[in-house]
Amino acid sequence: MGIFDRFKRVVSSNINDLINKAENPEKMLNQLIIDMNQQMVESKKAVAMAIADEKKIERELLEQKRQADEWERKAVMAVKAGRDDLAKEALLRKQEAENYYNQLRPQWESQKAAVEKLKETLRMLQNKIDEASRKKNILIARAKRAEAQEKIQKTLTSMAGNTSAFETFDRMAKKVDEIEARAEANGELANLSVSSSLENEFAKLESSGTGADLMLEELKRKMVGDGSEAGSAQGQS
Numbered sequence: 001m002g003i004f005d006r007f008k009r010v011v012s013s014n015i016n017d018l019i020n021k022a023e024n025p026e027k028m029l030n031q032l033i034i035d036m037n038q039q040m041v042e043s044k045k046a047v048a049m050a051i052a053d054e055k056k057i058e059r060e061l062l063e064q065k066r067q068a069d070e071w072e073r074k075a076v077m078a079v080k081a082g083r084d085d086l087a088k089e090a091l092l093r094k095q096e097a098e099n100y101y102n103q104l105r106p107q108w109e110s111q112k113a114a115v116e117k118l119k120e121t122l123r124m125l126q127n128k129i130d131e132a133s134r135k136k137n138i139l140i141a142r143a144k145r146a147e148a149q150e151k152i153q154k155t156l157t158s159m160a161g162n163t164s165a166f167e168t169f170d171r172m173a174k175k176v177d178e179i180e181a182r183a184e185a186n187g188e189l190a191n192l193s194v195s196s197s198l199e200n201e202f203a204k205l206e207s208s209g210t211g212a213d214l215m216l217e218e219l220k221r222k223m224v225g226d227g228s229e230a231g232s233a234q235g236q237s
Contacts, residue, residue, distance in 0.1 A: 025143035029136045036129045043125065047118045054115045057108040064101035068094050 071094035078086035 026140045029139055033129070033133055033136055036132065040125060040129060043122060047122050050115050050118055054108065054111040057104060057111055061101060061104045061108050064097045064104060068097035068101060071097060
């Protein structure tokens with residue numbers, strides 16, 4: 001189980017080192033995932049070695065069982081052949097194999113249990129790394145959002161402390177309003193002048209036209225009158 005304690009110590013050390021350096025959260029999270037995966041590779045190698053040891057003991061155990069069975073078969077064969085001396089020797093060899101088998105079996109069972117526990121812990125660590133990888137993007141997005149909010153807050157704070165900029169802005173706005181108002185007033189005055197001039201011109205035309213008509217009518221009446229008087233005078237003579 002020491003490999004997993006070392007895994008935790010290495011990862012914790014890397015985390016503390018990154019935090020102390022106050023690195024960018026995105027870089028820090030990416031590096032943590034890289035470190036975790038590297039440590040996982042080392043842990044897998046150690047677990048693989050433990051599995052190999054367990055398999056080696058198991059193979060030796062099976063071999064001792066096979067030898068015990070084989071020496072028993074030979075002992076039976078020797079008895080059938082009337083060779084008790086060979087049968088005794090075969091039984092002694094069988095006993096040696098069985099004794100070694102009985103010594104190996106507890107070791108194999110212990111190693112097998114340890115390997116199963118190591119594999120289970122390794123699966124748990126892999127699940128945690130996979131979960132950390134899935135959460136990484138969410139954490140990076142949250143970090144960027146918090147950084148943006150912090151920058152905005154600093155900008156607002158600095159602007160709130162600098163009232164002269166706002167005052168200047170307000171003065172400029174008032175000045176623009178005044179310029180617009182003057183422009184509108186000048187426009188209205190110009191329109192009034194144009195309108196008054198046009199009215200005067202038309203008034204002159206109307207006035208001029210009316211006088212001429214009157215004079216023309218007066219002239220026509222006078223001419224008609226003069227013609228009547230002339231005709232009357234000729235008739236009397």
